[in-house]
Amino acid sequence: MTPTVAVRVDGSPERVAALGSALADALDGGPAVLPLGPDAPEPDVAAGPGTAVVIATSGSTGEPKLVGLSAAAIRASAAATAARLGGPARWLLALPAEHVAGINVIARALLAGAPPVVQDLHAGFRPDDFAAACAELGDGRRYTSLVPTQLLRVLDGDGPALDALRGFDAVLVGGAALEAGLRARAVEAGARIVTTYGMSETCGGCVYDGVPLDGVVVDLDPDGRVLLGGPTLAGGYLGRPDETAAAFADGRFRTGDLGRWADGRLEILGRADDVIITGGEKIAPAAVERVLAAQPGVRATCVVGVPDPEWGQAVAAVVVRDGTDGGWAEPLRAAVRAELGRAAVPRRMLEVAEIPVRGIGKPDRSAVTQLVTRGGDDLHSSG
Template sequence: MSISLLLEMAVSGEPDRTAVVSGEMRLTATELSALADGGAGVIAASGAQHVAYVGTGGALLPLLLFSAARAAVPLTPLNYRLSADGLRALLDRLPDPLVVVDDEYRDAVGTGYRVMESGEFVAAARTADPVAEFADPDAVAVVLFTSGTTSKPKAVELTHNNLTSYITGTVEYASAEPGDAALICVPPYHIAGVSAALSNLYAGRKMVYLTNFDAGEWVRLVGTENVTSATVVPTMLDRIVGVLDDTKATLPSLRTLAYGGSKVALPLVRRALSLLPDVGFVNAYGLTETSSTIAVLTPDDHRAALAATDAAGLRRLGSVGQPVPGIEVQIRAEDGTVLSPGEIGELFVRGEQVSGRYTDIGSVLDDQGWFPTRDVAMLDEDGYLFLGGRSDDTIIRGGENIAPAEIEDVLVEHPHVRDCAVVGPEDPEWGQIIVAVVVPTPGTEPDAEDLRAYVRAQLRGSRTPDRVVFRDELPSNATGKVLRRELVAELNESSKESA
């Protein structure tokens, strides 16, 4: 079905419920629907084949999602943090777009495009002749560019059916309590931002937007808007924990806190759980190509892992949980053999919510509909999924394959390590070497040799970092993913300079 139906269902269920809070703007479900009809009229009158959005989101994201859907054209939210050249390179890949842009990014978009500023679009939507077309369920609803941390960004095509299959398969319609509110601070160009807009509307939850993340403001909004659920990325969780430590705030309204986007260090998870013992924590794992979440570690899973006394139970806190309804998973060896529980290989997934299709490339699904995630993974005997990082991140040192995550999981438990990333810069003798980039715990000055010995005591000698370097912070993108390519380039360059 079309994603438009999700909004229609929200209106039919509770038409006067506040659906969106974004700064000074508050919209009921009915007001959002009427504005989306007008927005569709603006898009249709423009003759555009695509809608692009450059901005921080807030109410503009759900408005443009449903306006584009009702005009039967795809929407692409773009990373507003990109350079002007980077933005234009992506815009040039979209067919005849209407570009809706927040004021502060207007100059970056430049000329040569059909452009409307965000305020201008909203004003026009209020007076335009309404349009409410139902798109073909198999038509593309949203196109999202991958982060491009290791290569040229790919344009992922998500159909109406992909998105609605995810929502209806994982969210119960109108299941929210009357006062429930979700705090959304993930960027609009990320799949988590898109799915948050759709899932919270479908569940009947008020959506409160924080378009520019600040941990103190996040904590304040949880209190003033009586927020009951929220989703954050690792860097956000780290800063929120810092504010909670300083202020001793308890966030009594908050019932659920989901984290994801990239791997979260277990010491940080344990600290967050101790500060918010009455909050249900959720670890959500998904990809752009899968329309968001495909596996979840539930609040009960978190509590059971914390209370466990056996090694398997304790280890489960580091998993991403079990597959969501409608998703099948396989772990495969390099030759395609499906592996048994406990064996490490590449994760493949299948389901209605899985797209696996890229503009200009086409589908990468195999003959049976399986999508290769390129994530190294393992399933345990009870079906819990453990990730070992991207296959592209694997370090090949002297012919031996080494997963950085294996070393990172050990290092980050050292009391003097706040965060770390293990990468493999070039080496003339070994091909690649193991370098641990460490962010020290504030107030400590860890010794590199002590950290190497700490790893050697727990892993095979071949996993011991050849070098340990220290940084004040790790480079990351807006969803908390460490930009390993930047670290490798920096280390390669420093090796050349010292040669």
């Protein structure tokens, strides 16, 4: 077994530098590195031969697992990313370093010849700090990686942060679905947006703007489940042989996501576990979210299924809006009805100030379900 060095990070440049040093050693054949957040428990774990990085999954369903990534997978991911984006560049790290997207930024920067410039996240993501960190990148090509919530804050902040965003040759956006309206707004503002899809088990993003990176294989099983393969694939879950065998088979990782091909690009329809069955009809929350997010005044939305005595489950949505006008719910329902049919119309809708998130920025659907369930007077129910 390979020894594992745990490095605790807290968002500060100093701790990221320590992680970067350990990662460089691991990529050269040294002990595997396990990045941990400030409050995460430290597991007693030894990695398998060839493992360079151990990453805890975000735990979207069940207990987080420990994923073992080889140096070869990390190098393949970095090389494929550079090839797709137009060559090596300086990187800005604006993500938590304990997540796979953060460790990837560090690895890509190191393999391109220089450590990343690090935005201090000790007190959270702030647009002004983003702008200040960008000023340290110097001349030449520059890349960064953000989650949709960060992108929204930069756009809302305008001023120096937005100017800094425009200066990147590519802004990777992943960790959660990027709504079409937010992407359009960013592109209109002059940002070069690249959406990414992937997970810890695939060494992070391996499909860019719906197109697999060089060497990455994407298949769909008969149920529409997305299967991913290629040189960026993880070796499996540490200490969980049964789950490894179930998820990794025939050179493919069986994701929890449903997808389809549209005009030669992979379109993610949402997680299989999130599908809502209402009155016998199957509804993909992501499809409803896309319709809602495209409506005027809607800044963000999240759709979930909640128990319903008549329908089994009811479609419910929380919405972040621009305006203060009344009567907003029915036009949104009408848009969903026109595009997806009556079964997909949210029977319950709640306006919120922001969508609850977890981990690196994924919508917290459990928290959203609780919000809708206890929405009280703010809940707009349809008859």
